[in-house]
Amino acid sequence: MRLSLLILLSLQLLNPIISLSPDGLSLLALKSAIDPSSDHSTFSDWKEEDENPCQWSGVSCMNVSGFLYPRVVGIALSGKNLTGYIPSELGTLIFLRRLNLHGNNFHGSIPVLLFKAISLHSVFLYGNNLTGEFPVSICKLPRLQNLDLSMNGFSGKIGEELGKCTQLQRLILAGNKFSGEISEGVLSKLENLVQLDLSSNGFTGTIPEDLGELKSLSEVTLNLSYNHFSGNIPRSLGKLPVSVNLDLRNNNLSGEIPQSGYFSNQGPTAFLNNPLLCGFPLQKPCKNSAQNSLGGSRNSKKGLKPSVIILISVADAAGVALIGLIIIYIYWKKKDSNTCSCTGKTKLGGEKSMKICSICFCPCINGFLSNESEDIDMDPEKGDGERRGGGEGGLVAIDKGFSFELDELLRASAYVLGKSGLGIVYKVVLGNGVPVAVRRLGEGGEQRYKEFTAEIQAIGRVKHPNIVRLRAYYWAQDEKLLISDFISNGNLANALHGRNGQPTTSLSWSARLRIAKGAAHGLAYLHECSPRKFVHGDVKPSNILIDGEYHPSVSDFGLNRLISITGSDPASSSGFIGGAFPYVKPVQHERTNNYRAPEARLLDGRPTQKWDVYSFGVVLLELLTGKSPDYSSPTTSSEIEVSDLVRWVRKGFKEENPLSDMVDQLLLQEIHVKKEVLAMFHVALSCTEVDPETRPRMKTVSENLDRIGA
CATH class of the missing domain: 3.30.200.20 (Phosphorylase Kinase; domain 1)
Incomplete structure (x- = not known):
């Protein structure tokens, strides 16, 4: 390692002779670290004779005052099926902000010298074969905000050093082999954290009591599922914001689920497969021997036993459900335009494909749609x-x-x-x-x-x-x-604003929520289940059509x-x-479209699914605020700009403005839905993150919306 750094330093001293900039030489170390068996077409334009690497595939640069050559600020080589290791020479890229190598086959540990790149704020290494312990030196990065090491082979304990990553906003360690207990006072120091995912590891012990102090958690999920946590659920978690999606499934938790604060409005999904948990919302009452025995003795004297009453109720419910299923079956058999083909697993490619398409909304497969409906001879x-x-x-x-x-x-x-x-x-x-x-x-x-x-x-x-x-x-x-x-009923743009800027009717909250959920179902189907995993590329209210009952159709x-x-x-x-x-x-000639993602306005590349997610987030904000995004002239600088509507909403939340100042005035009378409105705001804000890697998939957006009002 010292020898390679010495060689690199020597090459940099010879810069007048060698045309390539020092940052370019550092990147060539990455090219050299890739196994010959990998597809090297990714690096076909990485040439030593170039003056700088700014035109190389996956490399982005910017001009920095005081330097004669542009500096590398981003490396994005995700999903290239690259096999190799991460070279320590990348640590010499002192202006590197984003390192995105996810979805490859990188192996070995993360080199400590990588964290000499002190400008790093986003590190995405998920979906590789990396091993070793949690890289504690990473917390020395002063600007680190996003760290995703999920779906690798990291192991060992999470120590107190993690508490030094105070700038972290997203920490995703799911799908590794981490183990041991998490000490009190570690996670609570990450006061800027908005997303924490520790799922599918081997963590043990109790859930830290101070986890409920993370008031910044507000965006996606606090996910502790598929571990070995035990003991009671801390009551302090009741302090969490209502918009957090808590997931405690598949652990060894026990005792009664707290009934205060955050827990009072939660469904049972978050607590499943913890055999020793009891209480609402699970259908498993906690044992209260005194009350239950008294009730049982009275019932045995005066009438039917509780067990008999329960059996009768269950039988009645089953009968009603059976009739309902028959009615639904007949309805969907007759509804030709939306027919679902659920005749077997061969069309979908087995159980895995069914799981992938589980968000696609049709009553055939657990209520969801197959991606094959009729044979088309074309x-x-x-x-x-x-x-x-x-x-x-x-x-x-x-x-x-x-x-x-x-x-x-x-x-x-x-x-x-x-x-x-x-x-x-x-x-x-x-x-x-x-x-x-x-x-x-x-x-x-x-x-x-x-x-x-x-x-x-x-x-x-x-x-x-x-x-x-x-x-x-x-x-x-x-x-x-x-x-x-x-x-029949036009599009969402006209429903919200009318043809002349004045809506002809007032969209209720229930109608807006129905439109948001349905449009999300459609887009998620395009992304996950359609034959080509389509990208829409132009998501906006005028492309969301609605019928007389406000059911949306993406066009x-x-x-x-x-x-x-x-x-x-x-x-x-x-x-x-x-x-x-x-x-x-x-x-x-149309004005610049402010539903487009920020990177779509700077780059003339192919649309991505994350572009659709951003656009849909702006649509959600429009549904919530009743305001149409302003149009502005295209940016000519390297600075990424966001929609004026997105900026205005983010500023409102940062300054803790009243919700009534941001929400559509037509919704103010529906005060009882304040929690639902707030939850949708947080879904919209997660969709409109400037960094596309931190935006959720459309599948996750759809699932989060479905939880609202459920």
């Missing part, structure tokens, strides 16, 4: 489904149960629903009275027909109650159309990709087949 060589109209200019039905002819579409009256840079959307009422939505994609792209139909095939397989269904499409050289379900996913394939210009066509649809010029 082989381009066979004509891509059922083609009507003949020739290339044919109407192709994706859903075999959705039948209409091309002539019928041409004869129908068309009404403009909306227009944008992505084209015009019409409402068309077919001859049988069924309304559909028709989107014009314009001209062009005939040479990429097979690629277009392959994308349509993937979109057509997405069938979920909270996602707008694509029913058919029309392809011709001079026109492309998408035909989907028509949702327009995959649209940008289709337009890219066709190379269409929605404004270029003079009208659909001789003017059957009126021509309306789409909006060509």
Whole structure:
């Protein structure tokens, strides 16, 4: 190790001769630490002859005053299947802020010299094969805020040194082999902590009493599940903020669950699989021999025994449940548009796939949706489904149960629903009275027909109650159309603000919560269960449609990709087949969209699921505050900017402003939902973190919303 540092120092002294900057030389040590068996395409542009590493894949830089060359501030090489070790030379990157190597096969321990990089504030090493004890030297980093070492092989005890990581906001150690007791006075020193996950380890002893003093915990989960904690649940945990999701499952806890403060409104999920726990909300009363024996003697004389009464009640409940299941089964069998295919595990790929899709909301599998519903024959060589109209200019039905002819579409009256840079959307009422939505994609792209139909095939397989269904499409050289379900009550943007800035109706809290949960279900399905693990890329209220009962449907996913394939210009066509649809010029220039994630405004890369999470968080804030995010000109600096609405809400919470100052005035009369409103605020704020790695997955967002009001 000393020899490698000496060589590196010597190379830095020879800098006038060697063109690459010292930071670049340090990064080459990482490239050298990767096993030859790994795919080295990641490093194909890491070249010694470059002046600096700022154009290398996964490397970000910034100009620092007093230096002639830009300094490395970020390394992001996650999910590259890299095998090797973490070299100590990375510690010489004194301006390195973010180190993201998660989802690889790095092995060995974390080198102590890595923590010489004193600017580190985020270290993401989860999902590797790292071993050794907790790196106590990491707490010497003065700016460390985010540390995720989960899903590795770390072991040993968590000592008092952890208490020196006073700036930590997120500590995630789940899925390791840590063991032993956690001493009092260690975790309580982490006064800035908003997320703590120690699940799936081997911790023993009692839960520290002072854990309830962490008033900063407010965002995601205090997770101590799947350990060997024993003894009573500390009553001090009742001081936790109501927005915390406590998880104590699968431990050896005993005694009565406290009934004060935080615990008074909790469900049973957090306490499951602790055989010796009793009391509300578990269906296991604590033993009270005096009261129970007196009650039993009275009942034995005056009527049926309690055990008999319980058996009768259970039998009645089972009968009602059975009838309900039969009704639900008949309903969903008849509801063609939202049919779930739950006939076996082979389609989903076994039990693991079912678990992955467990958030997808359908009554088939524990109430959730399969990602396969009908077989769709869309082989381009066979004509891509059922083609009507003949020739290339044919109407192709994706859903075999959705039948209409091309002539019928041409004869129908068309009404403009909306227009944008992505084209015009019409409402068309077919001859049988069924309304559909028709989107014009314009001209062009005939040479990429097979690629277009392959994308349509993937979109057509997405069938979920909270996602707008694509029913058919029309392809011709001079026109492309998408035909989907028509949702009757407009979109969320109009419901909140109206077409002229004044809402036509007042959305109640229950309606807003229903919309938030349903939209989250749909997006989580796209991310986790859809055939291609879709990214929506343009989540905003105008793309969340609602029906008369305020059930939401996410629309327009995959649209940008289709337009890219066709190379269409929605404004270029003079009208659909001789003017059957009126021509309306789409909006060509839109203001900067403040629903987009901060990194999406700086980088011209492919959208990610974390972009969707941020956008959805802004939508949640809009539902809560009734305020639309302001539009501003795109940033031209390297500084990451966030939406004005996000900044305003964060400032309000930091300054401890009254909730009534931030929440939509139309909701103030519903005072009884204050706890639910606060919980949704915290979900929204976790979604709108500037750092994408600290945002939750959409699956977690959906689960957290489902707990609100449950």
